[in-house]
Amino acid sequence: MSYRLHYFPIRGRGEQIRVLLAALDVSYENVHVAGEKFGAMRAEGPATLNYLALPMLEDGDLRLVQGPAIMAYIGRTHGAAPTDPKEAARADSITLGAEDLRMKYFGLFGDGAAEKQKEFLDGAWGSRWLPAFEYLLESNGSNEHFVGNAFTFADAAVWDVLNAMVSFIDGATLDAVPRVKAFYDAFAARPSVATYLAGRPKD
Numbered sequence: 001m002s003y004r005l006h007y008f009p010i011r012g013r014g015e016q017i018r019v020l021l022a023a024l025d026v027s028y029e030n031v032h033v034a035g036e037k038f039g040a041m042r043a044e045g046p047a048t049l050n051y052l053a054l055p056m057l058e059d060g061d062l063r064l065v066q067g068p069a070i071m072a073y074i075g076r077t078h079g080a081a082p083t084d085p086k087e088a089a090r091a092d093s094i095t096l097g098a099e100d101l102r103m104k105y106f107g108l109f110g111d112g113a114a115e116k117q118k119e120f121l122d123g124a125w126g127s128r129w130l131p132a133f134e135y136l137l138e139s140n141g142s143n144e145h146f147v148g149n150a151f152t153f154a155d156a157a158v159w160d161v162l163n164a165m166v167s168f169i170d171g172a173t174l175d176a177v178p179r180v181k182a183f184y185d186a187f188a189a190r191p192s193v194a195t196y197l198a199g200r201p202k203d
């Protein structure tokens with residue numbers, strides 16, 4: 001497999017893709033794009049980066065941008081995506097839901113971070129996001145997967161954003177949602193994921 005994942009040397013929007021590739025045990029080249037290199041890529045225009053933003057997955061002549069689309073592409077390529085149209089749509093929808101939460105998460109830093117984080121934890125985190133994921137797991141049969149009976153890219157998308165929340169937002173826990181907690185722990189315990197997590201930078 002000759003994937004090249006282009007992203008900044010941080011977790012950010014690249015990490016769900018790295019986590020998915022780890023879960024699938026698929027090798028790839030992790031191309032760190034920093035500073036001038038990003039400027040140079042952007043200068044090449046939309047043929048290199050369609051919207052002048054990262055992440056970008058290179059697979060032969062394909063240069064694919066948009067994190068959730070990259071997740072779906074890798075999932076479909078490696079049998080970690082539903083084939084039934086309704087289930088496939090649910091996997092896409094859940095991955096985009098995780099992306100919505102990821103956008104909220106990115107907004108919790110910078111000026112007024114402590115206040116913004118407290119407001120989010122007191123509000124939408126517990127009243128909106130956690131109940132949504134708990135419901136989706138329960139309605140799928142409480143089998144530690146979000147869609148169907150096996151691992152899909154949607155699992156990796158949700159796991160990564162939950163991991164960002166509990167790792168970097170003080171006070172964010174999964175304690176109130178047992179199905180989410182069980183899903184989270186089971187995903188992290190997958191051998192190839194555990195190996196990846198043990199080896200990645202702590203921040």
Ligand SMILES: N[C@@H](CCC(=O)N[C@@H](CS)C(=O)NCC(=O)O)C(=O)O
Nearest residue numbers: 012013052053054055065066067068
């Ligand atoms: N919807 C896109 C968002 C891509 C995006 O905004 N990437 C950021 C980094 S996380 C970026 O490259 N920002 C630089 C810029 O837009 O100038 C995705 O999910 O991949």
